[in-house]
Amino acid sequence: MRRRLILVVVAVALVLFVAHQLSGPPSREEQAYRLEKRLRCPTCQGISVADSPSPIARTIRRMIDSELNAGRDPQAIEADLVATYGDWILLEPPNRGLGLIVWWLPPLAMLIGLVLVGRRVWCWADDGQQEEA
Template identity: 45%
Template sequence: MGRKGVICFIISLVMVAPRAFGASSLEEDVRQISTELRCPVCQGLSVADSPSRMADQMRDLIRERLEAGESPEAVKAYFVERYGEWILLAPRREGFNLLVWVLPFLGLTGGAAALLMVLRRWKNHPAPAAPSVDPATLERVRREMAQDQS
């Protein structure tokens, strides 16, 4: 391999290495950020999944900001500043938003504990025995039933 071959090999290695070692491409970053943001028009969809014109514009803006050198966190912060926390599909796990992540688990745990307590009470308290009937009353009821059948 000549000197030109070695130089070509090194240049190709330099171009391929960032991709091979996990450096993400611009389009991957755009896709990742747009999956975390809510579309203001389609509200139930992410910007990545929304077919709306607004989502197209938001994806273009994400791409422009990343090309300008902003970090993905800075791009998301821009949208949060502009639209509020609502724009994030998954609320941040800090401050008041932490309740959104914690309360469902606490509710499930509390419900399971209450159910367990009720089941244990039912198990520990058998049904009361039927009251005893005196023989005279029992005989009277039998005679009345026999008369009704005849």
């Protein structure tokens, strides 16, 4: 039974891998949409350029489309927008500098909290055993 399950998992993983390889590179529209979803609208509160109805978001979408049609790389377009607006335009903070702290602080706080709760439970269990003795 376990061997059959492993074979099924490996077969599914292989099919997914091959399907992904055969899908080819993303279309220009898909590249534009992915980039627009990563960028914050400069005039909206936390809304991506792709989802914003504002005039500046429409301008950025048109600029992204024209740049992609001219053959520019999405990473280069994003770098230009970051140079213009700063890291603020990225919906996800970068994995460097202060952004690195933003990414690591929540898991670190969770780990510290779990350790403190674990210690407290361990101490309560020890206190209970000492009272019984």
